[in-house]
Amino acid sequence: MKNSVYDIFEDVSESKFPGFKKAVWLECTQTKDEIIFVPSGWFHQVHNLEDTISINHNWFNAYNLDWVWNLLVGDYNVAKELIEDIRDICDDFEGLCQRNLAANTGMNFHDFFTFITRMSFANLVQLSNIAQCSKIDSETTCPCVQHIVLNLSYVRKVALKMNSTILAEDGGMLLDIRKSLEDPAFLELYSAMSRTYKKLHEQCRHHSEDRKASKTSIHDLIDMVVSRVSNSKDLISLIDCILRQYDLPIDDP
Numbered sequence: 001m002k003n004s005v006y007d008i009f010e011d012v013s014e015s016k017f018p019g020f021k022k023a024v025w026l027e028c029t030q031t032k033d034e035i036i037f038v039p040s041g042w043f044h045q046v047h048n049l050e051d052t053i054s055i056n057h058n059w060f061n062a063y064n065l066d067w068v069w070n071l072l073v074g075d076y077n078v079a080k081e082l083i084e085d086i087r088d089i090c091d092d093f094e095g096l097c098q099r100n101l102a103a104n105t106g107m108n109f110h111d112f113f114t115f116i117t118r119m120s121f122a123n124l125v126q127l128s129n130i131a132q133c134s135k136i137d138s139e140t141t142c143p144c145v146q147h148i149v150l151n152l153s154y155v156r157k158v159a160l161k162m163n164s165t166i167l168a169e170d171g172g173m174l175l176d177i178r179k180s181l182e183d184p185a186f187l188e189l190y191s192a193m194s195r196t197y198k199k200l201h202e203q204c205r206h207h208s209e210d211r212k213a214s215k216t217s218i219h220d221l222i223d224m225v226v227s228r229v230s231n232s233k234d235l236i237s238l239i240d241c242i243l244r245q246y247d248l249p250i251d252d253p
Contacts, residue, residue: 008045040064058106062154065116069158072112073165075105109165117175117229120155122190123148124242125181126197136246144201149248156239156250162232175229177238 012020029049030036038044040063046054060068079100087093102108107115127148130136136145180186229235243250 040067062151065154065158066161069112069161072101072105072107072109076101076109079104109162113162113232113235114175116155116158117235118180118186118189119193120152120235120239121175121177121180121229122186122193123151124238125190126193127242127246131246136248142201142204144197144204145248147197147201149243152239152243153251156236159232159235159239165232177227177229 008025014020028036040060048054076097080097083090083093083096083100090096098108098110102111127136127145130142130145130148134142136142229238240250
């Protein structure tokens with residue numbers, strides 16, 4: 001039903017959309033200064049009662065990361081098919097496909113991978129800093145730690161899918177781990193993520209006196225993992241190595 005244009009109040013083809021008549025929907029009237037949040041995977045229809053300016057923001061997080069990747073792959077295949085007839089005369093056919101993908105979808109494979117790589121490293125730094133004042137392992141019940149591990153497991157799942165694409169190849173330096181720890185943009189991302197986790201898990205107390213502080217810092221961990229990330233295999237290795245260091249599960253969500 002992706003990008004299908006139809007009116008749910010008119011006759012909808014039962015053959016094209018089997019089971020549609022059994023669908024249940026919510027109806028509301030949005031007024032000035034109100035925001036409507038549409039959860040991942042929910043279809044929606046808008047009917048403007050008068051002249052209206054609509055401001056929409058598409059978002060994704062760990063939960064719908066897999067859907068976003070599938071969307072990118074689908075749009076990439078369409079973009080590639082549309083210019084397949086010029087492949088033989090194009091000096092950089094793949095580069096052109098990626099540029100068209102970015103123009104049509106808002107990002108390409110490289111943009112997406114750079115984003116999840118930086119987000120993954122920010123989560124790993126969060127985990128390491130928690131370990132400085134709290135013992136974490138496979139028995140950890142701290143909601144914040146569990147949340148971080150869940151986010152990383154979703155990223156890892158998508159990274160495994162990327163192994164069948166050009167992202168499995170060496171794409172040049174995407175993340176220098178040591179330099180990232182001194183990069184103001186990364187530190188700002190890390191700080192924003194810290195505030196978010198703190199807000200979501202206010203009950204967590206990582207500085208409890210009854211917890212043994214870890215002697216391992218993120219700087220020490222750098223020597224145990226890849227010093228740079230340039231492809232999906234590097235990202236998987238980075239996540240796996242640090243989770244194993246803390247004896248945390250590496251499972252598909």
